[in-house]
Amino acid sequence: MIKLNGLFDKKIAVVNIGIPSFAEDLKKQSVPVQHVDWRPPAGGNARMRSLIDKIKKGAKS
């Protein structure tokens, strides 16, 4: 039986990464939401990002 980790029985609480108005709309409806002040990883530096991904992939636990 697929229960999606009990999602349908939970109170929806959202982390919003990207367009701020999505978080504002959820707040208007009193839905718990946390907006993330997102910026491109490693300041958009592709080389840094691939190094980071390499390390994180190998970081295991």
Next chain:
Amino acid sequence: MIDVTEANAVALARIRAAEPKVVGIGICGDVVPGMKKDLVLHAGPPITWDRMSGPMKGAVLGGLVYEGLAKDVAAAEKLVTSGGVKFSPWHEHAGVGPMAGVATARMPVWIVEDKVHGNRTYCTFNEGLGKVLRYGAYSAEVIDRLRWMEGTLAPILAKTLVLKGEINLLALMSQALQMGDEGHNRNRAGTSLLIRELGPALMDVDAPVADRKRSLEFINGNDHFFLNLTMPMCKVIMMAAEWVEGSSIVTTMCRNGTDFGIRVAGLKDQWFTGPAGIVDGLYFAGYTKEDGNPDIGDSAITETCGLGAFSMAAAPAIVKFVGGTVADALTYTRRMYEITDGESEAFRIPNLDFRGSPQGIDIVKVCETGIAPQINTGVAHKEAGIGQIGAGLVNPPMKCFEDALEAFAERYFSE
């Protein structure tokens, strides 16, 4: 294949387990590993004379005169330029020094020991405010004061410690944090608690009353006296994580007035440097950013350990230096949780519901988020000997962390 998460957990466990205590006072040349008569220790990463900033040069010259290696400042300069002295970072000798951080062999030093892992660290005594060696002043007044500290203050404090026994620095610092200190730019509570620790024993020390009184007045007249204990305390705590294989946690952040340098637990003995920054903050009347020296001192070891700017939420008064609000102070600390792997057990912040301060800066997180560690600091005038001209906020250059990340990936993750 190294497991970075596991390595960092090990490093953090060692950091949390450390028990730093003041165990005594010694003479630099006697107790500091690798110290020599013709060696001058300094703050920050390795640097040569020609690249040193004004305050650092002034401190070196003054230190050489104090040490007796040169009869005056002119002779001291000749000695240096002829290669008659060597320079070495305090960090490579298990110690730390505030601002220029210059130390020579005769200087008395605090001895701090981590009772769990056995490491010892060292730091000179804080001279006070105004015209002092650490800001590059080298006048007779400065030298005289250093001589008094060596001849009178240090022996008295050494005897006091013998009577008092070891001082639990973690206990003092965690209390000071709850009293509005952050261990870097606000140390009044810590200094006050230290006087309480020493007071009764000081009464029984075999030395003239006038000298003991003057010693107490000396400590009492300098809110930052405790800084020279918070720094070796943080140094010895971070040493517990050196050099955990595969760990990406920063164990050293320091500046020499020209360069900012970091070291990483899993990259033994390697320095990663970049240009030291200019401080953004309040400058005392008559001074501006143009007069300020770039960031200088080993005091960033406090931030490395979760104090200083990382605990700004505990000492909101600091933000007045940047025209901020109490909410800003909380924000600065909150931001640091995003680049650290752990939260301190001992250092808890009342304004954040006694949450442990952000501890264990991770170079991967710094590079990924683009959030540089925050540092609060005093600003030295760029000319030797003028002293502090302001205070505020500064960050290390991202270059240090990016270079470290490259080296880390190269060391542990190249095919």
Next chain:
Amino acid sequence: MSVVKMEIRRGAYFDSVTLMRISADAKKIAGVTAAVVGMGTDYNIDSLKRLGMWTDAAADVTPSDLMLAISADDDKLAAEALVAVDGLLKARQAAKSETGDWLPSTLAGAIKVLPEANVVLISVPGAHAAREARQALEAGLHVMLFSDNVSLEEELALKEFAVGRELLVMGPDCGTAILNGVPLAFANVVRRGTIGVVAASGTGLQEFTSLVHRFGAGISQAIGVGGRDLSDAIGGRMTLLAVRALAADPQTRVLALVSKPPAPQTLEKLLVELKSVGKPVVVYFIGAPADAIRAAGFMPASHLEDAARQASQLALGRDLTSLVDDAALDHAAEGITLHGSYLRGLYSGGTLCDEAQRRLLPVLNVISSNTPISGGKKLTDIHQSEGHTIVDLGDDDFTRGRAHPMIDPTARQERLAREIADPSVGMILLDVVLGYGSHPDMAGELASTIRDAGAARMATGQAPLIAAAICGTEDDPQDFAAQVKTLEAVGVKVFPAHAALCAFAARVMGANR
């Protein structure tokens, strides 16, 4: 003589919607002839060149750098405008959050503040979206992936990972979902009920759920799966997971599927899965022949209103009158004479644009579009209508560097004005999509264009007939009833469902051949 001033901010980042709003506000500043406030993407750099605003300062700009470029009547005005734009940027930066002034910069930071989080809504640029989604899944959270420009390989990897952990990945390019009654991104406020719907279409889901509400039934869950989920490359992974979850959900008593026809192998897998659901299933595979669906034992729908009505009938256990009321439509169309030969449809929703083309192709024989259905004609120039034309203004080709027409009416207003002024145009169709995320007063914006642009032709009694359907409910943040009134006040005929609008258009165009 125009003066161009430019400022580059290295490593500064703002989301595209915020930057578009600031650009639009910048253009309104006195003396400003043009403004480009955007990240250093190829598109924005091209815009600078196109507007004659490119300077050497932009030479080594990267997509991680923010460009502020102002063209104004003189130096002083340009400098003032830059200061004003800086103010707008600062104001956006001071966004408040649950934690006062501080916003976490990472998912991990957000989870520390909101440990009960169970859904991550991701709308960052496509190049970074898959990475964020992966982190969310690794943290055990469900994902709504609003971002597009995510590669097929990334989508497959995400969905395989997610299915293994029983986590949803709604998307990529998923604009609409309603979970546990909560509208996410662009979604309507609809009654909670027993119909669970899985959709590979955004506005299709919005119209379906709004009509279910209109019929008096309700939605248990509305799960978007992204437009490519039912391709053979992705194999319907998310659709299957969602269907299984709804089959096991005690709140869901009726299932509905809305999508373009699945690829053949995937369709087979899906039909097998649907057989074991054990609840009635209404299937609307847009444009697909109904026989295969009926043969497999499910209820085919011929359009969105039909799908909503069938599902609602099953949920409520009673027959429901269709909103496509033949008698009423006959009456409405009676005696209408058009003053131009051609029909123009200006849509903000892709599925609705499709639905209109399907309904009207048999009547009009040739329909041009930027997204033609099979049997339709591709426009040579998407900005220039040819004969009967129905366009999806929300499609990528129209929205590059611009806000979506559901948020920002400007592009549609410009096109609408041109169509109204074109004497060969006899009828114009519009969709107005309400709900969270959409413009607060789209009807008002369209009405003002209709009033202004239509004045000349109206004076001569030659105005085109304009008809619209409003997708939404009376519980949406916009005032549904007022939106209807606003359009009717400028002579627009408003219909209760898109299918009804199409049926009306078919009658009128048929009678005016």
